[in-house]
Amino acid sequence: MPQKLDELSMARRAASELQPGQLVALGSGLPARVAEVAPPRAPLQLLSDSGALGYRPSTAGLAAVGPSLTGPDGVPVALAEGGSVVGTADWAAMLRGGHVDVAVVQPARVTASGDLIGWTTAATPGLFAPGRTVDLAAGARKVIAMLPHTGSDGSPNILADSSPVADGRACVDIIITDIAVIRVEEGGLVLAEVAPGWSYDDVAALTGASLSCADDLKEIAPSLEALNAEPPGKVYPDAPSAIRDIADGATVMIDGFGGPGGMAHYLLVSLRDQGTRGLTIISNTIGIARSVNFGTPPGKLAIDHSILVDNGQVAKAIASYPVSPSMSNPSSFELAYRRNEVELELVPQGTLAERLRAGGAGIYAFYTPTGVGTLIAEGKESRVIDGKEYILEEGLRADYCLIRGHKADTMGNVVYKGTSRNFNAVMAPSARITIVEVDEVVEPGQLDPELIVTPGIYVDRLVVRPRDFSPYE
Amino acid sequence: MAQGKVYSSAKAALADVQDGSTILVSGFAGYGVAWSLLDALVEVGSKDLTVIYRDGPLPEGTGARLPAINNLVTNGLVTKLISPLPFLPGNGGAIEERWLSGDLQIEILPQGILVERLRAGGAGIGGVFLPTALGTRFEGDKERRAFAQGEAVLELPLKADYALIRVAAADTLGNSIYDGSGRNWAPIMAMAARVTIAETGRIVEPGELDPEAIISPGIFVNRIVAAE
Numbered sequence: 001m002p003q004k005l006d007e008l009s010m011a012r013r014a015a016s017e018l019q020p021g022q023l024v025a026l027g028s029g030l031p032a033r034v035a036e037v038a039p040p041r042a043p044l045q046l047l048s049d050s051g052a053l054g055y056r057p058s059t060a061g062l063a064a065v066g067p068s069l070t071g072p073d074g075v076p077v078a079l080a081e082g083g084s085v086v087g088t089a090d091w092a093a094m095l096r097g098g099h100v101d102v103a104v105v106q107p108a109r110v111t112a113s114g115d116l117i118g119w120t121t122a123a124t125p126g127l128f129a130p131g132r133t134v135d136l137a138a139g140a141r142k143v144i145a146m147l148p149h150t151g152s153d154g155s156p157n158i159l160a161d162s163s164p165v166a167d168g169r170a171c172v173d174i175i176i177t178d179i180a181v182i183r184v185e186e187g188g189l190v191l192a193e194v195a196p197g198w199s200y201d202d203v204a205a206l207t208g209a210s211l212s213c214a215d216d217l218k219e220i221a222p223s224l225e226a227l228n229a230e231p232p233g234k235v236y237p238d239a240p241s242a243i244r245d246i247a248d249g250a251t252v253m254i255d256g257f258g259g260p261g262g263m264a265h266y267l268l269v270s271l272r273d274q275g276t277r278g279l280t281i282i283s284n285t286i287g288i289a290r291s292v293n294f295g296t297p298p299g300k301l302a303i304d305h306s307i308l309v310d311n312g313q314v315a316k317a318i319a320s321y322p323v324s325p326s327m328s329n330p331s332s333f334e335l336a337y338r339r340n341e342v343e344l345e346l347v348p349q350g351t352l353a354e355r356l357r358a359g360g361a362g363i364y365a366f367y368t369p370t371g372v373g374t375l376i377a378e379g380k381e382s383r384v385i386d387g388k389e390y391i392l393e394e395g396l397r398a399d400y401c402l403i404r405g406h407k408a409d410t411m412g413n414v415v416y417k418g419t420s421r422n423f424n425a426v427m428a429p430s431a432r433i434t435i436v437e438v439d440e441v442v443e444p445g446q447l448d449p450e451l452i453v454t455p456g457i458y459v460d461r462l463v464v465r466p467r468d469f470s471p472y473e
Numbered sequence: 474m475a476q477g478k479v480y481s482s483a484k485a486a487l488a489d490v491q492d493g494s495t496i497l498v499s500g501f502a503g504y505g506v507a508w509s510l511l512d513a514l515v516e517v518g519s520k521d522l523t524v525i526y527r528d529g530p531l532p533e534g535t536g537a538r539l540p541a542i543n544n545l546v547t548n549g550l551v552t553k554l555i556s557p558l559p560f561l562p563g564n565g566g567a568i569e570e571r572w573l574s575g576d577l578q579i580e581i582l583p584q585g586i587l588v589e590r591l592r593a594g595g596a597g598i599g600g601v602f603l604p605t606a607l608g609t610r611f612e613g614d615k616e617r618r619a620f621a622q623g624e625a626v627l628e629l630p631l632k633a634d635y636a637l638i639r640v641a642a643a644d645t646l647g648n649s650i651y652d653g654s655g656r657n658w659a660p661i662m663a664m665a666a667r668v669t670i671a672e673t674g675r676i677v678e679p680g681e682l683d684p685e686a687i688i689s690p691g692i693f694v695n696r697i698v699a700a701e
Contacts, residue, residue, distance in 0.1 A: 049584065050501050050654040068653040074502035087656045087688075088501070088527070089592055092585030096605060123562030127572070127581055128610070131527075131558035135585035138605045167583075169608040354598070363589070364620040367599030383599070385629065390599035394620065415685070450650070451686050 002197025004149075004178035005220065011037045013193075014104055014144050014176050016222035018044055021231030022101035023094070023457050025049075027136055028072040029119055030146040031104035035071060040080070042227040045457060047100065048072045049091045049132050053455055054083025054411075072132070082411035082444030084452040095139025096362030097429055099457055103140030105133055107167075108157065110145050112209035114172040114184040115162040119147075130167045137168025139362070149177035149206050156208030158182070158189070179203055181220060188212060193220045234412045235441055235462045239270035242435050242461045246276050246400055249315075253356070253401040253427045254283040255420075258321065259294035260302040262420030264404040264437040265471040266463065271402070272307045278315045281305060282356075282398055284349060284423060286317040291324035291331040300472035306332035309342070316343040318396065320352050348376060351393055353426055358395030360429025360458075365394045401431030405438040405454070409447050412456030414438065421453060428458040435461040478647050479676060479697045483513035486670045486696045490519040490635060497591070497636040497662040498526040498542055505655030506541045507672040509701040510637040515544050523553040525591070525633060527584050527658060539566045546571060553577070555631075557584035583611055586628055588661055593630035595664025595693075600629050636666035639700075640689065642675040647694030648687045649673070656688065663693040670696040 005013070011033035018024055018038075025047045026032055035046050040060040047053050050070045055077040069085070071077040079085075086094075094100050108122030118133030137143055147157050158175065175182040180203045181193035189207070191200055192214045200213045236242035246252065252271075256263035287305030289296075296302045308314050309332040317333060322344055324331040336342045347355065351370050358366055367390035371377050381392040403424045406417035414436055416424060428434045436459050480486035487510065490496075496514075500506035506528070528540040540560055545551050547567040559579055560568045571577035582590075586605050593601050602625035606612040616627040638659035641652035649671055651659060663669040671694045 050504065051656050052654065068504070068655070070502050070504055070654045085651075085653055085656055087660050088584065088658045089588045089661045092588050096585060096589075096603065120558055120562050124558075124565075127559070127579060129556070129558045129562075129581050130583055132584050134583035134609060134611065135605060138607070138609075139585070165610055167609060354596070358601075361589075362604065364602040364604065364622050364625040365618075366593070366601045369597060369599065385599040388599065395622075417685075448686075450652075451683075 001202065002195065005195050007033050008037055010146055010176055010178060012224065013181060013220055013222045014146055015224055015227065017144055017174060018102060018227060020044065020227055020229045023047060023099060025095060025100045025103045025136055025140060026072055027105040027132060029106035031106055032071055032073045034104055035077065037224070039224055039227050043231055044227055047091065047094065049088060051086050051091070052077055052079065052083065053086050054080050056080050079449050082409055082413060082456065084413055084449045084455050086455065092135055093361035093429070094457065095135050097360050098141065098362060099429065100140040102142045102144060103136040104144045104146060105136050107145050107147055110147065110158050110172050110175055111162045112160050112189050113162065114170045115166040116145055116168045116172050117163055117165060118167045121165055121167055128165045133167040137171040142173045143171045145172045145175045147177060149179045156206055158207045158209055160209040182211065190214050191217060193218045195220050233410065234460060235410055239266045239437070239463050240274065242463045243267060243270050243274060246271065246274070248276055249278040250276065250400060251280040251282065251398040253398045253431055254281055254305060255403040255423050255427055256284060256304070257419055257422045258285060258288065260289040260296065260304060260471050262404050262422050263304060264402040265303045266437050266465045266469050267402045267435060268303060268307060272311050272313070275311065275313065277313050279308065279313050280316040280318065281308070281314055282318045282396060284319065284352065285321040286319040286333040288321055288324050288331050291329045292326050296472055303471050303473055309333050309336050314342055318345040318347055320347055320349040322346065353423060355393055355396040356423065356426040356430050359397040360426065363395055365392055367391065368393055396430060398431040399433065401427045401434040403427055403434065403436050405436045407440045407442060407447060408436055408438045408459070408462050409442050409444045411444050412459030412462060413447055413452045414454040414459060415447055415451055416453055425453050428454045433460045434458055435463065437463050437465050439465060477645055478695060479645055483509040483672065483698045483701060484516055486698045487513050487517045490514065490517055492519050493521045494519060494635060495523040495525065495633040497633045497666050498524055499638040499657060499659040499662050500526065500528045500541050501654055501657040503541065504653065505639045505651065505657050505659055507637040507639040508541070509698065510670055510672050511541055511544065515548050515550065518550065520550050521552045522550050523555065524551050525555040525631070527557050527587070539564060540568065543567055546577065551577060553580065555580045555582060555587070557582055557587055586611065588658060590628050590631040591661050591665040594632035595661060598630055600627050602626065603628050631665065633666045634668065636662040636669040638663055638669060638671050640671045640673045642677060642682060643671050643673045643694065643697050644677050644679045644682050645697070646679050647671065647691030647697060648682055649689040649694055650682060650686055651688055660689050663689045668695045669693055670698065672698050672700050674700045
């Protein structure tokens with residue numbers, strides 16, 4: 001038989017499946033080796049459940065940016081510039097929330113329908129301990145399976161039938177072995193590439209499932225050059241260009257607490273000037289700073305959501321504080337509500353934060369005790385769990401999220417300042433497009449990776465608030 | 474005057490651990506493991522423990538690559554483990570032996586489900602609908618329900634009596650920061666336990682840590698000990 005590919009050659013073939021700008025979660029074993037072959041400076045964010053986001057092997061020649069880190073196999077790694085440190089819950093939320101483009105896993109076995117059994121599951125008979133495998137298989141948009149084509153006894157690792165201990169169902173998109181690249185398609189397995197010297201017949205003979213042959217069967221010869229292409233930049237020249245595609249009827253999250261601080265005023269003003277209508281706004285208040293002018297200089301008005309309401313752009317608010325604290329100075333939204341021009345869904349503040357987190361973290365719904373026995377509970381499922389009553393609340397997602405950061409690097413990693421952090425950490429992951437207004441944009445590597453609150457994977461666009469911009473008008 | 478949060482020793486911080494307690498142990502591949510607390514827990518000798526952890530393989534060159542809780546198990550103090558991967562396959566040691574002989578129960582959970590169940594426990598959430606377990610053996614007879622995004626499975630919260638975590642630095646109020654991979658499960662475990670005990674190489678006065686950098690606020694950290 002011709003020679004099989006070695007592990008690094010397999011890793012190179014797996015890496016060639018990736019695209020610049022992607023977030024890629026690596027499992028242990030063969031997948032961990034993808035980090036070794038990924039071009040050190042390619043704009044590829046590798047993620048490990050050890051808490052390393054944006055890492056490379058410690059041997060990659062990067063300046064060791066940041067702290068003591070390990071990869072998925074317990075081998076020390078270094079953060080690339082623009083990398084950050086996350087916890088296990090963040091890792092899980094990235095996967096479950098649909099933020100991970102590709103997961104690379106090493107199954108012991110894969111089936112014709114794309115089911116997989118992780119290597120640790122197979123190696124712990126009776127216990128069937130999957131470690132991270134179930135999360136990787138269920139969460140990523142694309143799953144690459146890397147494994148030897150056959151076991152040490154020559155028996156096939158690619159099988160026709162599934163097993164009750166499968167760690168993932170119909171999840172594998174492509175199988176990379178030491179002799180072949182096989183696509184998992186609806187109609188079954190398709191041999192796309194073979195290792196040098198191997199034929200379709202050779203591979204089919206070692207495969208335990210029916211295997212068709214691609215019309216353009218190729219030899220495995222990966223190139224990683226395309227990985228170095230820079231993805232589109234995140235820094236926009238100004239707020240109008242960053243919000244231009246917000247269309248009528250969009251759902252928009254807006255950060256902020258109560259007063260005028262911690263709000264993306266520059267983006268808000270641009271959204272008003274753009275005139276987009278029929279908006280659903282998800283926010284803590286729906287504009288109360290302007291009605292009472294907390295801390296506002298004399299003769300000025302605070303900029304907040306009210307400017308959108310006054311301009312007739314808001315159809316609905318999902319908010320915790322829709323009314324002014326002053327009876328004599330009602331907010332614009334209150335007045336519009338009394339005129340029956342806007343709808344309101346009232347959400348307690350803590351429930352709002354939790355619904356936002358759920359939306360971004362792939363939690364479809366949750367039971368919370370907040371609001372039990374109040375008007376908030378009306379129309380919602382109530383349930384007693386372990387002797388305590390809860391109501392069911394669903395995750396919230398939006399088309400856009402407009403938030404106020406302090407500093408960001410060009411990869412979108414953001415730090416906040418003081419109470420301007422407020423809802424940002426839970427909003428940023430919950431929108432399709434997240435736009436952050438900051439005071440300053442710096443180069444990757446200039447923010448302390450331990451201090452990054454919102455990793456760049458959650459941020460799509462950045463705008464610098466002009467120095468002479470005033471949050472009052 | 475009430476005792477502050479800083480205890481004189483790991484053993485003193487663990488003195489009230491009763492038999493039958495449930496204990497969370499942070500750590501990933503030997504990073505962020507509260508070794509002094511684990512050693513002291515063996516000395517304290519509380520029995521019938523349930524331990525929840527995800528240690529992962531220890532780095533190359535650390536000998537047997539056994540999980541951090543191996544000593545607890547070897548000393549017969551553990552009745553049950555809850556873990557996504559209780560030992561590295563091929564290096565099961567005492568954990569695998571006792572499980573095979575029926576002296577140790579092991580409940581296996583995928584790690585993303587386990588960490589979210591702990592977060593739910595710590596955040597007062599009664600349950601979460603997650604898609605992760607769908608169609609796998611981990612779905613079991615749990616409730617399945619359809620939502621706008623698709624089907625999901627009800628996962629219930631997990632709480633514990635103690636969490637033993639390792640932090641890079643803590644102030645005397647318990648505010649804590651981590652170092653690299655040492656963060657792992659600790660911030661979540663700190664929320665999910667009735668009593669969280671943090672071991673650290675650096676105890677500082679309040680005000681010395683950057684308030685923007687604190688990952689675990691002191692409200693989640695009840696006791697602090699210097700690493701021994």
